[in-house]
Amino acid sequence: MTAGQMPRWADYILMPAINVAAAFFVSGLVVLAIGENPIDAVRILVWGAFGWNEGIGFTLFYATNFIFTGLAVAVAFHASLFNIGGEGQAYIGGLGVAFACLALDRFVPWWVTLPFAVAGAAAFGAAWAYIPAVLQAKRGSHVVITTIMFNFIAASLMVYLLVNVMAKEGSMQPETRTFEDGGRLPLLDTILPGVDFGSAPANLSFVLALIACVFTWVLIWRTKLGYEIRTFGANQTAAVYAGISPVRITVITMLISGAMAGMMAVNEIMGSQHRLLIEFVSGYGFVGIAVALMGRSHPLGILFAALLFGMLYQGGAELAFEMPAITRDMIVVIQALVILFAGALEHMFRPALIKLFGVLSAPATRPA
Amino acid sequence: MFDTLILILDSTVRLSTPLLLAALAGLYSERSGVFDIGLEGKMLGAAFAAGAAAAVTGSAWIGLGAGIAVSIALALVHGFACITNRGNQIVSGVAINFLAIGLTALLGQDWFRQGGRTPPVTGDARFETLVLPFADALREVPVIGGIYSELLSGHNILVYIAFLAVPFTWWVLFRTRFGLRLRAVGENPAAVDTAGISVTWLRYRAVICTGILCGIAGAYLSVAQSAGFIKDMTAGKGFIALAALIFAKWKPVPVMFACLLFGFLDAVAIRLQGQQVPGIGEVPVQAIQALPYILTVVLLAGFIGRAVPPKAGGTAYVKERS
Secondary structure, three states: OOOOOOOHHHHHHHHHHHHHHHHHHHHHHHHHHHOOOHHHHHHHHHHHHHOOHHHHHHHHHHHHHHHHHHHHHHHHHHOOOOOOOHHHHHHHHHHHHHHHHHHHOOOOOHHHHHHHHHHHHHHHHHHHHHHHHHHHHHHOOOHHHHHHHHHHHHHHHHHHHHHHHOOOOOOOOOEOOOOOHHHOOOEHHHHOOOOOOOOOOOEOHHHHHHHHHHHHHHHHHHOHHHHHHHHHHHOHHHHHHOOOOHHHHHHHHHHHHHHHHHHHHHHHHHHHHOOOEOOOOOOHHHHHHHHHHHOOOOHHHHHHHHHHHHHHHHHHHHHHHHOOOOOOHHHHHHHHHHHHHHHHOOOOOHHHHHHHHHHHHHHHHOOO | OHHHHHHHHHHHHHHHHHHHHHHHHHHHHHHOOOOOOOHHHHHHHHHHHHHHHHHHHOOHHHHHHHHHHHHHHHHHHHHHHHHHOOOOHHHHHHHHHHHHHHHHHHHHHHHHOOOOOOOOOOHHHOOOEEOOOOHHHHOOOOOHHHHHHHHHOOEEHHHHHHHHHHHHHHHHHHHOHHHHHHHHHHHOHHHHHHOOOOHHHHHHHHHHHHHHHHHHHHHHHHHHHOOOOOOOOOOOHHHHHHHHHHHOOOOHHHHHHHHHHHHHHHHHHHHHOOOEEOOOEEOOHHHHHHHHHHHHHHHHOOOOOOOOOOOOOOOOOOOOOO
16 A cells, blocks of 8 residues: 555445445435435335345345446446446347247247347347447547437337337237246246245346356456456557557447346346336436446446345335335435445545545554 | 428427527537536426426526526536546436436425426416517518518527527637637646636536526426426437537537427427328338437548547546646
8 A cells, every 4th residue: 555545445345335325315315305204214215125025026136137237337447438328228138138038938938038038138239339339449439429329219219119010919008019938037036945025026137147247257357358458448558559459349348338238138028027118228227337336347346236226226115105205216316326426426535535544554654 | 381391490499499508508518628418417407496486486587597596506516526526527417317307306296296297387487488579460471471470489588598599609609718718628628727727617617607508498498398397308308409519519500500400300200290201101200309319420420520529528637746
């Protein structure tokens, strides 16, 4: 540890903890402004998320979505690319899942459909990230702006497809037919003996998400490609001198990122909804940014951050039920504050903290 | 045919007004080197504040003031995060968008209990349409009468403010000292700093300008175009405005044309909904709705001209230490 720096544990654990605490403190003020007791609100929220079996099931289900979208943002972050298009990539990924399920569900069991659904989700998600990636790599158009545009293009495309092309015969609903058993993932509590999540849709995708975490860790820290991605992210000029092709790294990283985002659709479409419908992504892609920021782009951190956001989603629903003055929109406010404090204002408490550590370690380091 | 055209152009003006205000808002911030994808959130916050204040006080002008105040407050949060704390500008924008979506719905339900709406505003609480002089007298004159009395006359004051903001913004940016410095700080903040001008203060003033214009845009939505705030009423307009800003290569007059184009596409999409076009059949409305984004991507790719953002955009300025 040199002067003006903090120990690693402070950087990876203490800083995010302080930032999240600040976000929750301001959220508490909002609850107070509405005229409810923040302490009670926290109690209901935590109990709603972890206090009973069904709550835990829902928390895990939401967390699965956040793991995928969080990993998507994190992988791109390592190459210092900002993929803000997780929303659109997950949406289009749903198309891949739906194609696989609609084609196979009547003929084969779910475990035959699953690899095709995963491949479809990943391929479609990656494809939606491909154009922004190539435009960034070859034409220098900023990936942030192109991926935002692609979110909206995806939204229009999906509405068109679901209304005009894929809608169920004779139905006005913009959704496909419901998948048969061959297009449905088993629920977690049917796989794990002695566990009962009630009506919660936690399903096998959670295991997929854990695998994706391990995959990301191996990819980023244990492979040549991961090394190149991190090098490119740290210093593009140095990367070029080291013989790393910026075009190749940009495109490959964005493809992996898009594939991760697309996989979110496996949980939502094959695991829970059992049909493709409009707006099923509903903000998970954007929240992935917060998850990646809080998790410091490390799979383990992302797992915990995703569980936290899963808790917010499930506990927030419970809170809206118990305290009618607080609607589900409170979750969005808390998310926003977490993104603000853990993301945009992440450096706010840093100088003070560095000073504090400086004072604490000063007597030991000062020469006699 | 001519009447239809006038009608479509008339709704083009109405639909492009919020885009124009928001895009000009973004122009100030981005030209000073602070990217802002939070235009949407500021508009939404302002629309809610304007709707709420107008409904409670019964004055559209107080509504406008409240909208501007809230929008400036959100802009200052963005400034505090990106300028003072050197945070990531994109992340901050995302946070502000979420904050606006959540808070407007939450407070809307808590204050008015109408499912996130504000009570409908009528009379003085809403900006009335202005009839330009002689509009009625000229109505019967062929061509010119239609254009004058239907297209140019009969909008509310915020529409005229929006279009007057275009030459005003051009004048501020290219003919005043403030504008010169603002453009300079977006290209090369170190040079501005060397000249003894505070980069921080300059950028703060730029985001305040953004706040004011986004505030007017939001107020337009809730107390001029519609009679009251509806949950999520911006519906992506802030992002279309951002697209228009990029499409216009960060220049005020082209911004106006880009917004008119995107507004026109919107008007045509509404007009064509469910209608058969001879020779083509039913045009998918979604294709027209996606067109602004597609056009912007094509432009960004450098196939039609080249959009080069302000050089220092997206990065916080760090004073060099000796």
